[in-house]
Amino acid sequence: MFQSQLKDAAALIEARLMRALADAADQPVTHAMRYAVAGGKRLRGFLVIEGATLYGVSAGQAVHAAAAIEAIHAYSLVHDDMPCMDDDDLRRGLATVHIKWDEGTALLVGDALQTLAFGLLADPACHPAPSVRIDLVASLARAAGIDGMVLGQAQDIAAETAGRALNLAEITELQANKTGALIRWSAEAGARLGGADVAPLSSYATALGLAFQIADDILDVEGDVEKTGKRVQKDADAGKATFVSLLGLDGARARARDLVDEACAALDPFGPRADVLRETARFVIARDT
């Protein structure tokens, strides 16, 4: 049931992204953009859609903001995979963009996907009220930029450059920026679309985002390259501090479970209407990809 809901939302989001690129010029960079936004779990977009449901906003209405956050996520992956960053040749079981095309194309693909995200939010289809659309733009700019995702990436590079393993507080802050900010934006977007207070979904997403990262660290140790479709054991090989290296495998699992409980508790005000988001939280730490 949950898996099919996730799949349906993913299909809806992918269709919106492909429609946004349907009329783009016939250029390798356009083909590479379609390639880069295809597939994936669409967890962030799903959070937008399910969060919006709580405020009576339909999936058909929320899909534009969902597509926007997936475009940002896709841009960050394409740039992260480049040789000057993580230098990955595999993503979701397929060659990364700079491998299948070239580095210049990968650079432009990421750049244009970020632009596309803001274009999707600014489109009147996203929400009839300009005040809501600009609120989505402003909050996404905070989440994705130098005070959010890019800051997390910079902190990650700085730690590597210094050759110093981070402690738990530092890695928690780094991840709250690097992956947490977009997850928080995703969950909060539903409240923004509904013109409501973002606080309950924000608490949910803060705990969820950290649980997500801990699960990622566990997958990096335990994961199967066949299932994850990306290289594993990267962090251990690089000697980087992770939640697993700091807490141990059992400790990391326990912490992730606690965070999922915390995320679910933040949804109490919504009662059973938020069951899908509760299931999403449990899915995040149970996934094998």
Place this chain on the structure above:
Amino acid sequence: MFQSQLKDAAALIEARLMRALADAADQPVTHAMRYAVAGGKRLRGFLVIEGATLYGVSAGQAVHAAAAIEAIHAYSLVHDDMPCMDDDDLRRGLATVHIKWDEGTALLVGDALQTLAFGLLADPACHPAPSVRIDLVASLARAAGIDGMVLGQAQDIAAETAGRALNLAEITELQANKTGALIRWSAEAGARLGGADVAPLSSYATALGLAFQIADDILDVEGDVEKTGKRVQKDADAGKATFVSLLGLDGARARARDLVDEACAALDPFGPRADVLRETARFVIARDT
């Protein structure tokens, strides 16, 4: 007089950009962002401010949109200079970002500067009306993305890959996207801030953008690295078609002059109030940097 107006606007815009980065975390990427947005003629930002003046919008009000377009311009330069694109080590007489820092930092700097641009437009300080701010965001997304600047860059790469020199119609279209789209947005932004029809400034900017590119091609042939602060003769060395290779030096100069006349004629409805924009057009083809 004109030069001092340009300088005053540049100082105003730079102050806005530095203020936007004042509270950013103390990280190399933040320092590199400040470095990347410092200096330059600020021609695009000046067009925003002077266009706005025609509609009774003050420089203090227009500076936010002016800073946004300069952030986009700066991002495009940082990424263009990277080894996988133009591989330039000199910009405005200084080491480019990936030389002074590294490629990973340059990638993040460009990414975060693009985000910053949209954040500046979404900030209530940019304009009190959400409808105006979202109009600026939507139009900038069109101008900067896969239907605008990035398309022009893709067309440029495609021509190089094909090893085929473009004809005049093709290079005119390429440049209308690659450099023209941002120049058009800059001039039109003033009308958008004033809630007015963008058509007159759009005609002005279309002619101006092309004149600007022709002047750039002339500078690439005739320019002095000491003055331009960047490598010259790059296009000729690469065997690329330019307006100079297609029209000859005298033909290119004549075409640029015609375009400036065309740009000035589009300003007729404004009378002498648009004299600064007329002077800007003449400056664009007379500059030596």
